[in-house]
Amino acid sequence: MKRFLETGNFAITEGAILAGCRFFAGYPITPATELAEAMSFRLPQEGGVYLQAEDETAAMHMCIGASLGGYKAMTATSGPGFILYADPYGWALGCETPLVVLNSGRVGPVSGITGAPGQGEFYLTRYPTQGGNFEAICLAPNSAQECMAMTVEAFYLSERFRMPVTVLADQLITDGFEDISVPENEEEMKKMGFRTWSRKIHQGPDFYPATDEIDIPPVVLGHNTGALCSDWTPTEEGYDIEEVEAHHKHAYRLIYKVRNHRDLFNHHYDKKFMDDDPDLIVVSYGTPSRVVNTAVSKARDEGLKVGALRLINLWPFPDEFFGAKTKYLAVELNWDGQLVREVQRAVPKDSEVHFLGSCGDLPTIPDLIETFEKVLKDEPLARKGWKLEAW
Amino acid sequence: MEYRATEITSRYLRSRKIPSTACSGCGLGMNHKIVIQAVKELGLEVPDIVWGTSIGCAGRQTFATWKGDGFAGTHGRVYAIARGLRIALPPEKKIILTVGDGDAFGIGLTHLIHSARSNADMTVIVNDNLGYQSTGGQYGWTTPQGSKTDSSPYGMFEHNLMSEGMDVLKILKGAGATFLARHVAMDGAWAVETVKKGILNTGFSLIHMPYPCPTNFGSRELGSRNQVNIFRWIRDHSAPLGEEKEDTFWATGIWHDASNSRPEFSQFVHETVEKIRRTGTI
Ligand code: SF4
DSSP states (O other), X not given: OEEEEEEHHHHHHHHHHHTTEEEEEEOOOTXXXXXXXXXXXXXXXXXXXXXXXXXXXHHHHHHHHHHHTTOEEEEEEOHHHHGGGHXXXXXXXXXXXXXXXXXXXXXXXXXXXXXXXXXXXXXXXXXXXXXXXXXXXXXXXXXXHHHHHHHHHHHHHHHHHTSEEEEEEEHHHHHSEEEEEEOOSHHHHHHTTOOOOOOOOOOOSOSSOSSOOOOOOOOOTTSOSOOEEOSSOBOTTSOBXXXXXXXXXXXXXXXXXXXXXXXXXXXXEEEESOTTOOSEEEEEOSXXXXXXXXXXXXXXXXXXXXXXXXESEEESOOGGGGOSOSEXXXXXXXXXXXXXXXXXXXXXXXXXXXXXXXXXXXXXXHHHHHHHHHHHTTOOOOOTTOXXXXX | OOOOHHHHHHXXXXXXXXXXXXXXXXXXXXXXHHHHHHHHHTTOOGGGXXXXXXXXXXXXXXXXXXXXXXXXXXXXXXXHXXXXXXXXXXXXXEXXXXXXXXXXXXXXXHHXXXXXXXXXXXXXXXXXXXXXXXXXXXXXXXXXXXXXXXXXXXXXXXXXXXXXXXXXXXXXXXXXOSEEEEOOGGGHHHHHHHHHHHHHSSSEEEEEEEOOOIIIIIHHHSSOOOHHHHHHHHHHTXXXXXXXOTTOSEEEEEEEEXXXXXXXXXXXXXXXXXXXXXXXXX
């Protein structure tokens, strides 16, 4: 095991290499640029290829091409680039191409504020492309070390499910320096819970079976298997077809291969003080969860019966954690309220759901504790500049 | 030259997709046949080529026709996919892309230019039906000026990539393409020879091949779906390079041949990576 004081970007690079990634294409964008730079330095040392693309659309399409040729591939961006991934993301979902996408969130919409953390892409990671008829997988680490772990995990899931997997971080996690341990061999990787999956090659002829099965090797071109992949609705062999019945089978696969194998990733969460039926469950992910965890511990010291639920596996949304009929508070880095809507959907009827937003800046611990108190006392939450707690 | 469709189709094409669903009288099949004939004359076999296609008439009608491995990109992106794939494929595998003019010269032009810039080994056949015909017939970036289309009812009056002395091949030459040519669908054996040279270039080759679309372009511009009219019109407006007349839209032949004059993208990248891996420097 090697230890470093390094950034999340460094950790992601090392995680990708451990997972077998040997191709990265990207386009410079704050705050994901340092990851591209780290890849450009590290990949050639491992015999891997770093390419700079003419734009984000090309970057992810180049990753698709490399993955279609048998490489494990990755790209990284921030919100304004992630929106340009919509096009290749849909292609990769439809053709079931494994690859990993990192999105380091900043403040939006559009270019917004480049050097501050934001969580405006919660739903965008669920619907990274148009058209619907698919499930998406998204993992949200909250530290540099976890960035490494979730990058390795994202490669693992992308191979088994044959699909792109998003790692959603934010500017504070990817740019911040932290203590990082990098495993040096497979045994150490196993000890750290890192799972890997090697690339296999589909031999055909039914490249797109109408089942919810996982562990089907993806399409790899150049092995003369007669593999076909396209942007159109495929037959099981990959021919383009304009038929509702074929589309139904295709959509079934894209949705249920994920929904029916939730057991593979629903252990990715973090709970604090959740065993005594707390009166308030504080839900968060990514950087804000670190402040939330501290605030919840302090609130407990002060006698408030609060618990913290941190989500790592964001999509598919882990509804199973929201079975308690109690009060909920979603803390997130946006002002419009995104996570909170999903919490509202998942909780039992008549549960109370509240929202605490901020953006570009983390909520403070006193702010959080004050909010917990107000929610517990049924007092209205008036937030900076807003009269009502509206979301 | 004698084209025996049955022989080349059974050797190289999938019976499920040939004949294609293109409109009857469409000239796309002539272009397609020229390319397959070139493949045959080079002695290439199905495993030697991975075939990519684009969106639109040219892309959709040629997708999955190749007996071997095939892929299709969304609007304009196939050149970026092909570049990533080029890195992963062994150098002896050829990539051929059959695409349309809207895809290559409109939405995909940036990716096309960067493929030329990097000299990635691929042969791009731009099947030009003079606009967006699969969407019903709107003008594109090579539509001759004055042409009536559904989106230029008064005649196409925008400056485009083939108007007023402009030529899209000049842009690609400037970007670093190592083989560029133009033929119309009626050029037959002559076009086959050119496509062969394009495939033999280990680098970025592009052959621009206008072809007749009787259904949309022909019916709107010439007022008739009669395929003979549009075939004649295209033939009459083309002439071999150096023999252009006043009304020539398409000067045909090899436009720029710098085959194998500079390192190919993927080979160069892999060699450089290997050097860095061994020595830590380039
Ligand atoms: S619309 Fe024109 S180009 Fe398209 S298939 Fe029909 S004839 Fe060919």
